[in-house]
Amino acid sequence: MAGRGGVGVSQSDAVVVLAAGGSTRLGQAKQLLTRDGETLVHRAVRLALETSPAQVLVVVGANADSIAACVADLDCELVSNSEWQSGMAGSLRAAGENLGPAVQRVLVLVCDQPALERRHLDALLEGARASEAGCAATVHGDALGVPAVVPRDWFESMPAAGDRGFGARLGQQPAAGIYRLEAPDLETDIDSPGDLAKARVRGWLDG
DSSP: OOOBTTBOOEEEEEEEEEEOOOOTTTTSOGGGOEETTEEHHHHHHHHHHHTOEEEEEEEEBTBHHHHHHHTTTSSOEEEEOTTGGGOHHHHHHHHHTTOOTTOOEEEEEESOOTTOOHHHHHHHHHHHHHSSSSEEEEEETTEEEEEEEEEGGGGGGOOSSOSOOSHHHHHTSOGGGEEEEEOGGGGOOOSSHHHHHHHHHTTSSOO
């Protein structure tokens, strides 16, 4: 990938955008919802690219053709998870199998945090580089979650199925070994019609 905005490419950083879910509780594909006319999946990938990683992987499953069309103008690689119904773990495992050999750290994003901004990603990457464990995570109440930066080797132990991502392992890291970033707005993700209505009221999604 060429550098963007005058920033050099980091050969040791990659980004994985998880976009395989079927949005069953919401009743429509959350990846295709829009903010300022831009689909959430396109926005997530665009913000990822702005951090100048060596590689951006987009894991697709449900609605794969529509999502692929949304990001066709962006410099990213699509990874298919045919078993997307088995949960997030399968998507992470599929992504891990496609990471480049020089990648050391991976920024993991989802598509249903419409308040996400570039500065949050930059802060996580900077914090991860300075942390003892090479990790950074977003604080969600009493838990840690995405967006998060994790070491590449964490993907190697990911099971082929299940809904658990890296949250439990992030929570097990010593307090001094992981960078934690508060971001109350990112606690609003789009899982239900109520979440959708809340995000629209706050101006994070188009009506």
